[in-house]
Amino acid sequence: MTEASSLTGRLLVATPALTDPNFDRAVVLLLDHDEDGTLGVVLNRPTQVEVSAVLEPWAELAGSPAVVFQGGPVSLDSALALAVLPGEPAGGAGPEGVLGWRRVHGAIGLVDLEAPPELLAAELGSLRVFAGYAGWTSGQLEDELVDGAWYVVDSEAGDVSSPDPERLWRAVLRRQRSELAMVATYPDDPSMN
Template sequence: MLNAKKGRLLISEPALTDPVFFKSVVLLTHHSSDESIGLVLNHPTKIHLNEILNNIPLSDFPVYIGGPVEKNSIHFIHTLGDLIPNTEKVTDGLYWGGDFDTVLSLMSKNEITKDDIRFFAGYSGWGENQLNEEIREDGWIINNANKDICMKYSNPTLWTDLIKTKNRKYAIWANMPKNPNLN
């Protein structure tokens, strides 16, 4: 079994009924015994970045729900590495955060595309050992992340598609209805 660490994915157990985490896939961008931070990859909004930053003319980059913490904050992952100062490497070819003014400048020059960067409103956060405890209680399945899953595979079926790659123990989850009590 894999352990939680930066650059891994958390796949929620379907009994997690919180709407932010129901059938969610979270990229861990930071993990320590003190805290863990991640971004939900598969919950798009109908909002685009140009609607949030209405005083800056931008292409309509989609915004995803990153998590329930600080919902009014913007976070981003990207493939641009050191082109964006103060970025943090998450895994091979994938980075988190960095200087937002540089991002806006590159966007205004059309030097960043939707394939290079993804934006999130809010983030997912856990306190001291909280995530490790949730994992011990089978609230999350841990999976390796890679740049392609995190950047190119952004549709809502990501959770189902990843569950189908796991062992047979989880196969029944893939077709589980939103509320199994209604069956």
């Protein structure tokens, strides 16, 4: 897969036709997409678990809501974190030298939860912690795209730290400059229409 065809940093937005309950109305940020497969996190599945209950040293940096998000159905016993570098240009041309943060796309990056939080506190915008992730084997996501399970759209830095994650699916669709904006009005239960 060429760099140009990689979907890393883009969003997968579940189509209304996607019936897998793990991904119903999901918005997935793709963290890695290459010939070996795809890895991402669901941005709009907050849990009831406070970050302070599981990663207390990081709780002060957690954005609102300060809860752990279910990043996907794979490895729910593992955690990863994302944060945006404030002031970082959207194209990501800024410095790479932030210890404990690795750029995914633009101003969005993975945070090393083994690093001391105080090392990153001055650099990071709000932190979002995810339990688990979404993963696809080589070619699996491409097959799902052909089947019409996902819309692929550009991400924005604010998607990672949306203060209203339950409305993220509609918000991402609504901002599209195409017929996708109309999908945002799709009812939760079409049979009630």
